[in-house]
Amino acid sequence: MIRTLIITIFTLSLGLICTHSEVVAQEGTTLTDITGYEHTIRKPPTRIVSLIPSNTELLFAVGAGKAVVGVTNYCNYPPEVKEIEKVGDLMTLSVETIVALKPDLVLATGDNPDEPIRSLRELGINVFVIDPQTVEGVIEALKTVGIITGYRTQALDLVLDIKSRISVLNKKLGALPADRCPTVFVGSPQRTENWTPGPGTFTTDVIQRAGGRNIADELKSGTWGVYSLEKIVAKNPEVILSTVREAQDIEKSIQSLITLAKGMSGWKNIRAIQNGRVVLLPDDWLLRPAPRMIKAMEQLAQMLHPKLFQ
Numbered sequence: 001m002i003r004t005l006i007i008t009i010f011t012l013s014l015g016l017i018c019t020h021s022e023v024v025a026q027e028g029t030t031l032t033d034i035t036g037y038e039h040t041i042r043k044p045p046t047r048i049v050s051l052i053p054s055n056t057e058l059l060f061a062v063g064a065g066k067a068v069v070g071v072t073n074y075c076n077y078p079p080e081v082k083e084i085e086k087v088g089d090l091m092t093l094s095v096e097t098i099v100a101l102k103p104d105l106v107l108a109t110g111d112n113p114d115e116p117i118r119s120l121r122e123l124g125i126n127v128f129v130i131d132p133q134t135v136e137g138v139i140e141a142l143k144t145v146g147i148i149t150g151y152r153t154q155a156l157d158l159v160l161d162i163k164s165r166i167s168v169l170n171k172k173l174g175a176l177p178a179d180r181c182p183t184v185f186v187g188s189p190q191r192t193e194n195w196t197p198g199p200g201t202f203t204t205d206v207i208q209r210a211g212g213r214n215i216a217d218e219l220k221s222g223t224w225g226v227y228s229l230e231k232i233v234a235k236n237p238e239v240i241l242s243t244v245r246e247a248q249d250i251e252k253s254i255q256s257l258i259t260l261a262k263g264m265s266g267w268k269n270i271r272a273i274q275n276g277r278v279v280l281l282p283d284d285w286l287l288r289p290a291p292r293m294i295k296a297m298e299q300l301a302q303m304l305h306p307k308l309f310q
Contacts, residue, residue, distance in 0.1 A: 031148060033129040034110055037121070044150030045105035045126075049098050052090055052109040055130065056081055057290035058141055059107065061158055064149040070101045077284060077292075095119050105148070132289040133222065134205045135297075139163070142291065162294050166209070169301055172308050173211045182304055184212040185237035185272070187227060189261040196227045202289045210300035212239065229266045239304065240272040243283035254278050279303045 030040045049070035050056040056075040059068055065080070070087045085101060088094045090109075093116045098106065103125060108117055110131035120127050128148060132141040139159055146155020184207050187194035197203040198219025207214050215235040219225040240261075244253050257278055261267040272278060285296035302309045 029147060031128070031144060034131050035117075035129050037127070037129065039126060039128055039148065041148060045103070045148075047101065047103045047105070048149070049087060049101055049103040049106045050075065051087070051093060051106065051112050053077070053284070054132070054288045054290040055107045055109060055145075057288065057292070058130075058138075058145045059149065061155075061291045062142060062146045062149060062151040063154040064145070064151050067149065069103065070098060099123060099125070107145070133200070133202055134289075135166075135202070135209060135293060137202075138289045138291070138293060141289070158291060162291065165294050165298065169209065169297060173301060173305065176211055176305075178213065181211050181213045182238040182277075183215050183235065184239045184241050184304075185215050185227070185232055185235070186241045187232070188240070188242040188257065189264055189267045189273075190242075190257065194227045194229075194232070195224050197224050198222070202293075203286055206286060206293055206296050207241070207300065210297050210304055212241075212300065212304050233266050233270060236270055237272050238275070239277045239279060240270070241279045241281070241286075241300070243286055244280045246282040246284070248280075250280050253280055 028040065030038055032038050044067075045064075046067050047069045048059060048064065048067045050059055050068060051072060053072065053075045056068065056071050057077055059065060060078050060081075065078070068081070068084060070085045071081050073086050073089045075081045075084075085097070087097045087101070090111055091113060093112065095116050098116075098120060106120055106125055106127040108127050108129045110129060112129075117127050117129065130141050130144060132138045139162060142155050142159050142162075143152070146152040186196045186203060186207075196216045196219075197214065198216050198221060199214070200221035201224065204214045215232075215237050216225065216227060240257075242257070244250060257280075258273060258276055261270075261273040267273055279300060281296050281299060284290075285292045285299075
């Protein structure tokens, strides 16, 4: 389900940019999160708990990392989050641990369960919920996190950088006709069950902005669904897009995957496998709605349209 982030008061002017070390509370500014919760800023938070890895990346990206005192078990970027207190995972959160950290801001997501959010708010803890589901949503989330943490200048600098890089991509790709946008399947022959993103998802938005077409266009908008091998073969994608850990050898992993697929019934007949068009990206770049999405877009665009990037 696509949820909308509403910012009720947002004043951001290029003429007001100060130094990169600026931490300023936008006193009196009121933000409304996706649950309808209103937060009026009095001063920048000094103790923040993040309830999803993408929020953790957003906080560190705008410069608020020093204030982060709690993260989830799966928060892994930047590396220093490994030393921060863990409060559980996305669906199983320890309210007691969060309360003990004495946060003045908990940055949650729409995928967190309602009960711990409600319990924290009943205890008087400020819980603000964001849930970017598109590239533009991540950009807006950066602005919001910048305002609510007092790092709006740093957030704006990052937003300008991302938008500039998107503009470069757009100029390279131009207005590509549909027949020049290769069809893409997100999955892998290594998986027995392929969950793949449908239209209206963050990952599909990244693919489209990189000049590709996701074959799973009949899935319900904003959801992921299981795609059978029969469906994959029938749609015969030109490119297989999958993920690896950042530390893995991508070229070696690609060759291993192609070799595996060529020995598998069904997979070996797909155009992407026959032509060796397999793209592997770090999973956190492609799947996580956070600033590193721009790296996924840039690398995927180069792999889908190598002649345009020579």
